Amino acid sequence: MMKGLKKWRLFSLLAALTIFLSGCGEEYLSTLTPAGQVGRDQFNLLLLASAIMTFVVIVVVIIYVLALVKFRRKKVGENVIPKQVEGSHTLEVIWTVIPILLLIILAVPTVIYTYKHADVAAMDHVDADGNKTAVTVNVTAKLYWWEFEYPDLGVVTAQELVVPTGEKVYFNLKAADVKHSFWIPAAGGKMDTNVENVNQFYLEFDKESADLKDGVFYGKCAELCGPSHALMDFKVKTLSRDDFNAWVESAKTTEAVADGELATQGEEIFNTSCIACHATSAEGTAGGVGPNLATFGDRNRVAGFMDHTEEDLKNWISDPQKYKPGNLMPQPKQLNDGKEFSEEQLDALAEYLMGLSIEK
Numbered sequence: 447m448m449k450g451l452k453k454w455r456l457f458s459l460l461a462a463l464t465i466f467l468s469g470c471g472e473e474y475l476s477t478l479t480p481a482g483q484v485g486r487d488q489f490n491l492l493l494l495a496s497a498i499m500t501f502v503v504i505v506v507v508i509i510y511v512l513a514l515v516k517f518r519r520k521k522v523g524e525n526v527i528p529k530q531v532e533g534s535h536t537l538e539v540i541w542t543v544i545p546i547l548l549l550i551i552l553a554v555p556t557v558i559y560t561y562k563h564a565d566v567a568a569m570d571h572v573d574a575d576g577n578k579t580a581v582t583v584n585v586t587a588k589l590y591w592w593e594f595e596y597p598d599l600g601v602v603t604a605q606e607l608v609v610p611t612g613e614k615v616y617f618n619l620k621a622a623d624v625k626h627s628f629w630i631p632a633a634g635g636k637m638d639t640n641v642e643n644v645n646q647f648y649l650e651f652d653k654e655s656a657d658l659k660d661g662v663f664y665g666k667c668a669e670l671c672g673p674s675h676a677l678m679d680f681k682v683k684t685l686s687r688d689d690f691n692a693w694v695e696s697a698k699t700t701e702a703v704a705d706g707e708l709a710t711q712g713e714e715i716f717n718t719s720c721i722a723c724h725a726t727s728a729e730g731t732a733g734g735v736g737p738n739l740a741t742f743g744d745r746n747r748v749a750g751f752m753d754h755t756e757e758d759l760k761n762w763i764s765d766p767q768k769y770k771p772g773n774l775m776p777q778p779k780q781l782n783d784g785k786e787f788s789e790e791q792l793d794a795l796a797e798y799l800m801g802l803s804i805e806k
Contacts, residue, residue, distance in 0.1 A: 474658040477631045481663060481684075482650035484634035487559045494555065498548050563634070566646045569616040581609060581690075582616045586732060587626035587639040587667065590678040590773050591750060595732035601697045602730055604737030606745050607665065607682045610690035611651045619645040627669035630682055636668040651684040660746050673772040679750040693805070697728035700804040702740065712798025715791055719781040726802055736775065743803035756796040763787065763795060 473479045480486045517528050531537055571579045577598070584595040585607075595602045609615045619628050621639040629636035633649045655662050660681070667678035685693060704713040716726075723736035745754055749770055752758040764787065766775040778787045787795070 472659060473632065474655070474660070474662065475631055475664045479632060481632040482634070482652050484563055484649050485632060487563070488635050491552075491556060491559060495552055498552055502548070563647055566616055566648060568614065569646070569648075580614060580616055582618065583607065583609070584618045584620075584732060585628055585639065586620055586622050587628065587671075587678075588622045588774075589624070589672060590667070590674040590770055591737050592628075592665075592678075592680040593732055593734070593737070596694070599694050599698075600730070601694055601728050602725070602732050602734075602738050603697070603728055603741050604734075604739075605680050605747070605750055606662070606741060607680060608690065608693055609649075609651060609682065609684055610687045611654055611684050612687065614648045614650055616648045617646065619647075624671050625669050626667050626671050626678070628665070629668040630663055630665045632663050633682070638669060651682075653684065654686060654689075655682065655684040662746060674770045677749075677751045677770050679747070681746060696804045697740065700728070700740070702726035702802055704798055705801050706797070708794050708797045709801050710798075712794035712796070715787075715795055716798055720795075723775075728804060739799060739802055741802070741804055742799050743801055744805045756793075756800060759796045759799060760792040763792060 473481070477485070477489065477492075480489045517526075522528075568580055569578075569582055573579050581596070582598055584597055586593040586595070591605055592607075593602065593604050594607050617628070617637075619637055619639040620643075621641045623641070625641070626639045627636045628639055630649065633651060634647075637645050637647055639645065651663075662681040662683050665680040665682055667675055669675075671678065702713075704710040716724075720736075723734065725734055725738045726740055728738060728740035747754055748758045749762050749766070752762060752769065762769055764778060766773055767777065779785060782791070
């Protein structure tokens with residue numbers, strides 16, 4: 447008896463915890479607080495599926511409890527056998543029709559939304575001057591970072607996606623090495639990035655991200671891609687259309703200029719050790735070996751997940767494999783004539799990189 451009570455107490459505790467934990471999602475990272483129409487559509491499907499499952503569970507529990515109460519041995523006696531319904535055509539029809547109806551109720555909106563969210567025809571619409579009317583982003587997933595190219599705008603960034611609010615933003619998704627998966631939980635469902643083909647879809651964002659924690663939405667890789675899969679994050683900054691246009695113009699016109707003697711020393715070190723892999727201008731085309739660093743000073747993370755501080759930046763440069771195993775960034779000895787970077791060199795590099803900005 448006591449053993450059974452303990453099991454029910456544990457079940458009750460787990461049920462209560464589930465309810466409380468469901469409220470722990472953050473707006474910048476939670477599928478339960480959708481940030482745009484695509485996210486809301488998918489959230490509504492989640493609610494519909496949950497309602498159907500809850501209905502089924504409640505009906506089954508009611509039937510089970512009624513059977514237990516109505517046909518208890520203490521009530522009907524030891525030798526009473528309830529009326530058998532085996533072979534009842536009526537019940538067989540009911541048990542067949544009800545699941546079919548429930549599946550139809552779930553399938554119809556699922557199919558509608560699937561085709562709706564896969565419709566990217568507007569990606570190619572142009573205005574009277576022949577310019578694309580929608581923002582298109584070519585996303586390339588790499589080990590373990592993200593490259594974002596705006597082909598119609600002539601801008602390339604990495605690790606931080608910048609998009610306008612209140613309109614559809616179209617994505618061409620591909621991978622440079624192994625399969626990854628592009629996912630912004632608050633904006634919509636995940637989609638794979640493959641090496642052999644390009645996947646396309648769109649997302650929408652209702653509000654600017656400035657008021658969110660860290661001022662960004664968080665994106666993730668949702669496909670196990672290697673030892674640092676869990677560290678393959680990116681950030682999404684959403685701006686009003688006017689602010690987005692200003693950001694694009696700044697990205698195309700801002701040149702990397704070292705400010706101060708220490709930063710100038712860092713630029714010299716960068717140009718001899720790092721420039722072969724990393725660009726410092728956001729204007730151009732995609733395909734860099736390493737992430738484009740033109741917006742490095744505007745980011746809120748180093749390597750996608752470390753705090754955006756000079757100390758963490760120096761730690762990352764000193765031993766990238768320690769912090770993100772399996773990434774393709776060379777160790778310092780491969781960049782600095784077989785020697786580790788000195789503390790003075792690291793200070794200079796950090797000063798220079800933190801000054802790379804198109805927003806300040």
